[in-house]
Amino acid sequence: MDILNLDLSLLYILQIVAVVLIGSVIGMFIGALPGLGVMVALVLLFPLSYSMSPLLAVLLLLSAYQSAEYGGSISSITIGIPGTASAAATLLDGHEMAKRRSAKSAIGYSLAASCVGGLFGAAVLIFLSAPMSRFALKFSDSEFFLLGILGIIAVAALSAADTIKGLVSGILGMMAGTVGVDIFTGARRFTGGTAELLEGINIIVLIVGVFAFTEIFSIVSEHLHKVYDKKRDGKSDKMTVKDFLKVWKPTGAGSLIGTFVGIFPGMGGVTSSWFSYSAAKKMSKRPETFGKGNPEGIVAPEAANNAAVGGALLPMLSLGIPGSPSIAIVMGAFIIHGIQPGPRFMENNPELVFGLFAGFVFTTIAMYAVGKALTPLFSTVLKVKGYYLAPAILMLSILGVYASKQSFFDVWLAFFIGLAAFALKKLHYSMPVFILAFVLGPIIEESLRRALVISGGSYAIFFTRVYSVILIAIILAILAYSAISRIRRKTGTEPIVDEEDAL
Amino acid sequence: MSYRLATLISYVAILALGVVYSISIFRMKGADMGGIGPKYFPALLAGSLIMLSLAGIIRTVAGQKEDKRIEMPNLAMILATAGATAAFIWLWQMTGRFYLLSFLLIFGLMNLYKPFWKSGIRRLALYALIAALLLLFFHLVFARLMGLRL
Numbered sequence: 219m220d221i222l223n224l225d226l227s228l229l230y231i232l233q234i235v236a237v238v239l240i241g242s243v244i245g246m247f248i249g250a251l252p253g254l255g256v257m258v259a260l261v262l263l264f265p266l267s268y269s270m271s272p273l274l275a276v277l278l279l280l281s282a283y284q285s286a287e288y289g290g291s292i293s294s295i296t297i298g299i300p301g302t303a304s305a306a307a308t309l310l311d312g313h314e315m316a317k318r319r320s321a322k323s324a325i326g327y328s329l330a331a332s333c334v335g336g337l338f339g340a341a342v343l344i345f346l347s348a349p350m351s352r353f354a355l356k357f358s359d360s361e362f363f364l365l366g367i368l369g370i371i372a373v374a375a376l377s378a379a380d381t382i383k384g385l386v387s388g389i390l391g392m393m394a395g396t397v398g399v400d401i402f403t404g405a406r407r408f409t410g411g412t413a414e415l416l417e418g419i420n421i422i423v424l425i426v427g428v429f430a431f432t433e434i435f436s437i438v439s440e441h442l443h444k445v446y447d448k449k450r451d452g453k454s455d456k457m458t459v460k461d462f463l464k465v466w467k468p469t470g471a472g473s474l475i476g477t478f479v480g481i482f483p484g485m486g487g488v489t490s491s492w493f494s495y496s497a498a499k500k501m502s503k504r505p506e507t508f509g510k511g512n513p514e515g516i517v518a519p520e521a522a523n524n525a526a527v528g529g530a531l532l533p534m535l536s537l538g539i540p541g542s543p544s545i546a547i548v549m550g551a552f553i554i555h556g557i558q559p560g561p562r563f564m565e566n567n568p569e570l571v572f573g574l575f576a577g578f579v580f581t582t583i584a585m586y587a588v589g590k591a592l593t594p595l596f597s598t599v600l601k602v603k604g605y606y607l608a609p610a611i612l613m614l615s616i617l618g619v620y621a622s623k624q625s626f627f628d629v630w631l632a633f634f635i636g637l638a639a640f641a642l643k644k645l646h647y648s649m650p651v652f653i654l655a656f657v658l659g660p661i662i663e664e665s666l667r668r669a670l671v672i673s674g675g676s677y678a679i680f681f682t683r684v685y686s687v688i689l690i691a692i693i694l695a696i697l698a699y700s701a702i703s704r705i706r707r708k709t710g711t712e713p714i715v716d717e718e719d720a721l
Numbered sequence: 722m723s724y725r726l727a728t729l730i731s732y733v734a735i736l737a738l739g740v741v742y743s744i745s746i747f748r749m750k751g752a753d754m755g756g757i758g759p760k761y762f763p764a765l766l767a768g769s770l771i772m773l774s775l776a777g778i779i780r781t782v783a784g785q786k787e788d789k790r791i792e793m794p795n796l797a798m799i800l801a802t803a804g805a806t807a808a809f810i811w812l813w814q815m816t817g818r819f820y821l822l823s824f825l826l827i828f829g830l831m832n833l834y835k836p837f838w839k840s841g842i843r844r845l846a847l848y849a850l851i852a853a854l855l856l857l858f859f860h861l862v863f864a865r866l867m868g869l870r871l
Contacts, residue, residue: 251862262867382777386735389770393742396766400759407759408745438802439795442834605834609827610855612806617859621869626814633806644791645724645731663762670757 237274238581241281242588248282249289251618255302255422256286256487258621260547272555273573279548280527281581287487287523288332288585295324295516297611298433303421304487304523306653307495309429311508311515318511322593326457327516329589331469335521336582338473339480339528344575347536347564357482359669360680364689365482366662369489372496372696374651381700387648391655392662394419401664414627422622423632424656428649430615431636434608442604461513468498468518476522480529486544487523492654494522500699528578534559535571725788729781736774743767801833819871820856827852 241263248259259282267275290302295312308328315324357365370392374384397408398418409415462469472494479490498518499508508515530545538549538560552559557567564571619632639649673679680686746760746767793799809826813819828848837845863869 258867382773382780386770386773386777389766389773390735393763393766393770396763403759405749405759407749407763408742435799435802438798438834439793442795442798605831606851608802608834609830609852612802612830613823613827613855613859616806616810617863617869621863621867624869626810629810633810637803642731644793645728647731667757667761670761675756 233274234277234577234580235584237270237278238281238577238584239588241278242285242581242584245282245285246289246292246585246588246592249286250292250301251614255290256283256544257547259283259286260544264547264550267551268554272552272557273570273577275551275555276548276574277577277581279551280531280578281584283527283544283548284332284336284524284581285585285588287527288329288520288589290523291328291332291516291520292325295328296321297607298436299430299611299615300425302487302523303425303653303657304491304519304526306425306429306488306650307491307519308516310495310650311510311512314509315511315513315516320456323457323461324511324513324516325589325593327462327465327513328520329586329593330457330462331465331472331517331520332524332589333582333586334469335473335476335524336527336585337579338470338521339477339525339531340575340579340582341528342477342525343528343531343535343578347532357685358683359665359672360683361685361689362482363662363665363669364680364686364693366658366665368689368693368696369493369658370651370655370662371693372493374648380646381704383646384648384651387642387651388655391652392659394424394652395656395659396663401660402667412627414625419631419656420619420622420628421656423619423628424635424653426615426619427632427635428639428653430611430618431633432640432643432649434612434615435636435640437604437608437611442608457513462517465513465517467501468494468514469521471497471501472518472521473525476525477529479522480526481532486530487526488657489654490522490526490529491519492650494518500696524582531578535563535574536560538563722791723788724791725781727791729778732774732777732781736771736778739767739770739774742770798833802830805830805833820860823856823859824852827855 244263245256245259248262249256260279263278263282267278270278286302287304290300290305291308291312293299293301294305294309295316298309298313300306300309312324312328315327370388374381374388395418397415399405399409399416400407406416472491475494475497476487476490479493480486495508495515495518498514499505502508502512502514504512527545531548534545534549538558549559557563557570615632616629619629620626622628639652643649669679670677680690742763746763749760805826809822813822816822831848831851832845835844837848860871864871
């Protein structure tokens with residue numbers, strides 16, 4: 219009988235397909251819900267992985283991770299609230315394109331870039347695991363400090379409308395990052411005696427407050443009776459392959475930056491997405507159109523945050539060091555099955571490693587297929603009028619914050635931060651810089667203090683290593699470029715593009 | 722309100738925040754780590770914030786005289802939304818009645834933004850239906866799937 223000749227490996231392949239599709243759907247859905255994010259998706263799926271084989275367990279989590287990173291951009295684009303922290307950069311141009319042109323188009327760019335970034339990260343993972351991890355080890359605290367400063371200055375100098383306000387926003391963000399317990403000494407800082415602030419301010423509170431509540435007030439202020447899903451005269455609302463090929467440069471840059479930045483522990487999708495956004499703006503022939511629906515401002519951060527997944531896997535597989543908290547959960551899936559990632563992982567488990575590499579490519583393709591199937595559903599959100607959308611987003615935001623730690627303190631904090639952010643945004647303070655500075659602040663402080671302890675308090679340590687000097691040169695170049703651009707705009711030698719022509 | 726005046730007020734408020742932050746730093750207790758302790762980085766930030774705020778104030782006062790107005794359409798609606806939200810959070814915290822209060826908030830806000838009496842009783846039913854469906858969605862996702870106690 220032919221059935222007795224059934225190749226059982228086919229069943230295993232079908233299991234892999236099923237697991238990856240389930241992870242992709244759940245990851246995308248949870249990633250799209252503001253305030254939940256990648257970690258919630260992974261934590262929810264983690265118990266399911268106990269009874270699976272190591273490969274299936276890891277692929278379930280990786281598919282959810284990839285799809286959640288993309289899913290975060292869906293709410294960024296459709297309702298102006300980042301579903302994940304790393305989708306905040308996508309909001310700047312994604313939501314504007316959705317309002318001015320088409321949500322389908324914006325989501326199309328995001329999905330394609332996420333897929334390209336994910337595949338690039340997978341390729342780097344496969345071919346460059348060992349050498350890339352060794353390079354990352356060469357960076358010391360002085361370089362990590364300068365890398366953090368570079369990130370904030372790059373975004374503040376290139377994106378903020380007003381330099382002083384941009385820098386103030388950055389400092390406010392870093393100040394928010396100092397709240398909690400000092401990691402070196404355990405001293406309480408700026409907690410006001412409250413237990414809720416001992417762990418610092420929850421990033422979900424900040425993101426929901428800064429983006430969600432301000433968007434809600436903005437809808438109430440100006441868009442209650444507007445519908446944004448309108449086609450521009452004679453133009454299709456879909457992104458075509460030709461459209462996407464026009465933005466290959468920022469997509470490539472985002473993929474490269476995302477993979478490289480993702481390797482460094484603590485610097486994952488959030489940092490890489492902002493770095494990429496700034497780089498894309500700098501590379502663009504029309505930087506003044508960023509923030510107004512430029513597709514380059516969508517593809518760069520989206521490629522980066524998915525490429526960062528592959529980057530974060532590199533140190534985990536080759537050194538046993540997770541590149542991000544989310545990858546630490548993935549690593550947990552290996553450890554539960556008695557497998558320890560590290561220097562000997564590849565030589566001791568070659569079949570698992572090859573399965574992981576192939577499966578990781580498949581998770582990216584599955585993310586694209588699932589995303590493509592669900593895009594029409596997502597893009598209908600913008601057909602809903604503001605007076606229906608605002609209360610729904612408000613409740614979703616409140617629940618998103620509450621779901622994180624079931625704390626009313628967090629909900630109140632998000633509300634008041636939202637009110638303050640709405641006012642500051644009207645005065646052109648930079649919320650993106652604020653959020654990035656909040657994320658990078660702890661890394662900057664930790665690296666600075668450790669470097670100074672090593673050097674006995676001398677700042678010369680930042681000028682004695684080649685990598686540090688290169689980073690300082692890059693920082694100065696960005697500041698000089700920004701200053702020259704502003705002088706040119708003031709003297710009128712840099713052309714101002716009409717907003718309607720920008721798209 | 723004038724943009725220049727609002728900017729000036731914001732810089733003064735941020736300067737005040739920098740001063741309060743500095744006072745908190747001086748009052749902080751903890752190991753010093755040879756001068757590179759828990760106060761070091763916050764002190765750098767406080768100093769930078771105060772200097773930038775002062776620079777901003779000087780630039781605003783002494784800079785270009787041209788000004789513009791900050792437009793805030795529907796300010797009353799914004800304040801009403803903020804007030805309703807605050808009331809909702811406070812009542813939920815006090816009573817624990819999430820579903821009832823959420824229904825009232827969603828239903829009330831939709832009526833605030835587009836009152837049913839301008840469109841007829843069918844709109845009232847539509848608002849009630851939308852509020853109920855939203856609550857069902859939240860219950861399924863947050864209470865059932867995630868196990869959140871609402």
